[in-house]
Amino acid sequence: MPLDPAFIGRTYPAVEVYEVGREKIREFADAIGDPNPVYRDRGTARAAGHQDVIAPPTFPIVITARIGEQVIFDPELGLDYTKVVHGQQRFVVTRPVRAGDRLIGVLTVDNIQAAAGNDLISTRVDVSTEDGEPVVTAYSMLVARGTSGVATSDPSKA
Amino acid sequence: MVSALPTTALAYDSVAEGTELPEIQTRVRRADLVRYSGASGDFNVIHWNERAARAAGLPDVIAHGMLTMAIAARIVTDWVRNPGAMVEYAVRFSRPVIVPDDEDGAELVVSARVAKKLPDHRVRVDIIVRCGADKVLSMARAVVVLP
Numbered sequence: 001m002p003l004d005p006a007f008i009g010r011t012y013p014a015v016e017v018y019e020v021g022r023e024k025i026r027e028f029a030d031a032i033g034d035p036n037p038v039y040r041d042r043g044t045a046r047a048a049g050h051q052d053v054i055a056p057p058t059f060p061i062v063i064t065a066r067i068g069e070q071v072i073f074d075p076e077l078g079l080d081y082t083k084v085v086h087g088q089q090r091f092v093v094t095r096p097v098r099a100g101d102r103l104i105g106v107l108t109v110d111n112i113q114a115a116a117g118n119d120l121i122s123t124r125v126d127v128s129t130e131d132g133e134p135v136v137t138a139y140s141m142l143v144a145r146g147t148s149g150v151a152t153s154d155p156s157k158a
Numbered sequence: 159m160v161s162a163l164p165t166t167a168l169a170y171d172s173v174a175e176g177t178e179l180p181e182i183q184t185r186v187r188r189a190d191l192v193r194y195s196g197a198s199g200d201f202n203v204i205h206w207n208e209r210a211a212r213a214a215g216l217p218d219v220i221a222h223g224m225l226t227m228a229i230a231a232r233i234v235t236d237w238v239r240n241p242g243a244m245v246e247y248a249v250r251f252s253r254p255v256i257v258p259d260d261e262d263g264a265e266l267v268v269s270a271r272v273a274k275k276l277p278d279h280r281v282r283v284d285i286i287v288r289c290g291a292d293k294v295l296s297m298a299r300a301v302v303v304l305p
Contacts, residue, residue, distance in 0.1 A: 028198065030197070084202075085251070
């Protein structure tokens with residue numbers, strides 16, 4: 001079933017603050033196999049011009065994916081999450097996320113479309129500090145494979 | 159407000175278009191997927207349960223696209239020696255990384271080249287990630303700002 005296009009343009013205000021912990025950054029850096037000390041050692045981070053240890057470039061997904069669930073798991077959208085794979089991801093960074101940040105994210109549905117029998121949903125999360133300083137914007141495109149029920153190549157199966 | 163430019167030995171003026179960055183080869187095993195699930199909070203069953211992966215039409219458990227994206231970022235952040243220099247990073251997940259339940263897992267080979275020197279001390283790097291014969295990321299691009 002195609003997704004409801006009425007969701008395009010919908011915005012979800014920030015619901016809670018995410019406080020970035022030093023040990024969470026270390027845990028994430030360990031999980032991606034990146035030994036860079038700027039993710040672990042405050043002195044190294046300061047020498048590189050940061051106030052505290054910074055997070056790896058893809059760390060914001062920890063915050064933004066959870067915020068995105070507000071629409072992804074909305075039953076009225078009609079997305080079959082068991083068929084979902086990640087199609088595209090993009091980060092546009094104002095400054096790196098760092099330990100001690102208290103971050104909020106505003107979610108927007110940028111687009112919904114059906115292509116080749118798949119449902120595609122594009123979302124954006126604008127992440128800032130709770131005081132309003134912009135930090136990073138995460139653009140995600142998710143694909144629900146074979147769920148749109150349109151555009152089969154064989155018309156007899158349409 | 160943008161924080162101060164990173165102090166790094168890599169300067170904009172020393173960078174040449176077409177330069178190949180040092181390749182990264184790494185292996186992703188099932189344990190790495192479990193670890194990444196825990197660290198990221200992405201517990202989608204297709205990343206750790208074969209039964210669920212097959213029910214979703216996949217040949218086997220697949221790696222998180224975001225894990226592949228994170229591994230690929232390191233070719234750029236190691237090169238510039240300051241991850242804070244990365245101001246834009248985008249990928250398309252073109253093929254899944256299939257991770258068999260064995261000692262070898264999946265091997266990822268990350269290569270990259272300096273695609274273009276942009277205004278304002280920015281440099282665009284194009285990244286390629288291969289798993290066997292498959293190009294698993296496409297249109298993978300990072301922009302760094304250098305002193």
